[in-house]
Amino acid sequence: MALAGFDELFQLASQVSAPVGVAAAGGDDPTVLEALADACVRGWVQPILCGSENRIRELADRLSVDLGLFRIIDSEQPAEAAVEAIHRGDAKLLMKGQISTPSLMKAVLHSERGLRSGKTICQIVLMEIPRDDRRFLMADTGITIVPTTQQLSEIIDASVELASSIGVASPCVGLMAATEKVTDAMPETHLAAELQKHRGDEDTFTISGPLSFDVAYSQDAGEKKRLSGGDIGVVEVMVFPNLLSANLTVKALMYAADCQFGGVLKGVECPVAFMSRADDVPTRLRSLALALTQVAMNP
Secondary structure (H helix, E strand, C coil), X not given: CCCCCHHHXXXXXXXXXXXXXXEXXXXXXXXXXXXXXXXXXXXXXXXXXXXXXXXXXXXXXXXXXXXXXXXXXXXCCHHHHHHHHHHHCCCCEEEEXXXXXXXXXXXXXXXXXXXXXXXXXXXXXXXXEHHHCEEEEEECCCCCCCCCHHHHHHHXXXXXXXXXXCCCCCCEEEEECCCCCCECCEXXXXXXXXXXXXCCCCCCCEEEEEECHHHHHCHHHHHHCCCCCCCCCCCCEEECCCHHHHHHHHHHHHHHCCCEEEXXXXXXXXXXXXXXXXXXXXXXXXXXXXXXXXXCCCC
16 A cells, blocks of 8 residues: 555545644744635634734735634744643644744743653655655654764654554655665765664564665666665655755755645654745645644544
8 A cells, every 4th residue: 555645634634523723833824824724614623823913813804814713822932832732732733834943843842841752853744746656755854953873763663653644554664865885985874774773573664775766766767777675666754864865855856846745743742734934825734634644643
């Protein structure tokens, strides 16, 4: 079986027994308001908007968004307000809105009032390329700049857990690099070889690396390079050695490929719909649908 696509995730989100409370950190944004209004109509969520109430109301009036669907928490510290809504039990899902990643993470990582779980926090993006009928996860595309071996192991675990929750119980994990050969000139290739030891239960997932993107993505590329192996061209989880390579790759696909994508944070006490402040409404909806698949895993 393949990873679920966003059409299927939308169907699953529409089957929730009751709308899920979601706290949006930075609700004074047109795409946040429109996406959450759409998600409300679909029966997915009950939104709490955290941020400047004046700006939220001005935007809603301009966009003809019915604020009767929302609860507003007027706050100059929207991330802290959203995290507090999670702690009170008013929401089970956090959403990054019009707020920078450092500002959101400051609230999430607060030693006393945050949402630390003790695990490595990472952003995982579900990428869908309709042209090739190809879907795969990419991690960590947004948080840890240079993860340690232990952090990468936990990122692998989080990605495998997400893959399992959306359709693939035993995913193929690819450890990404610029070449398939271990070489001293590229330390990340040695890191990939070391992470091969991170197999755990081999019935849970397979792991290969180092792998270049073309070989992880395309069987044709593997054949042309005369490479063989069960993961060639069918990798469902791409784990990158650092934030630079992951972020450049995911954003290149976002802007240059005909694709659909959405992202979540893992390693936090609650699911987090997490992408860029530059997101459009469909991307925010896709991120919400992906995050909703994790709510049942965080009762």
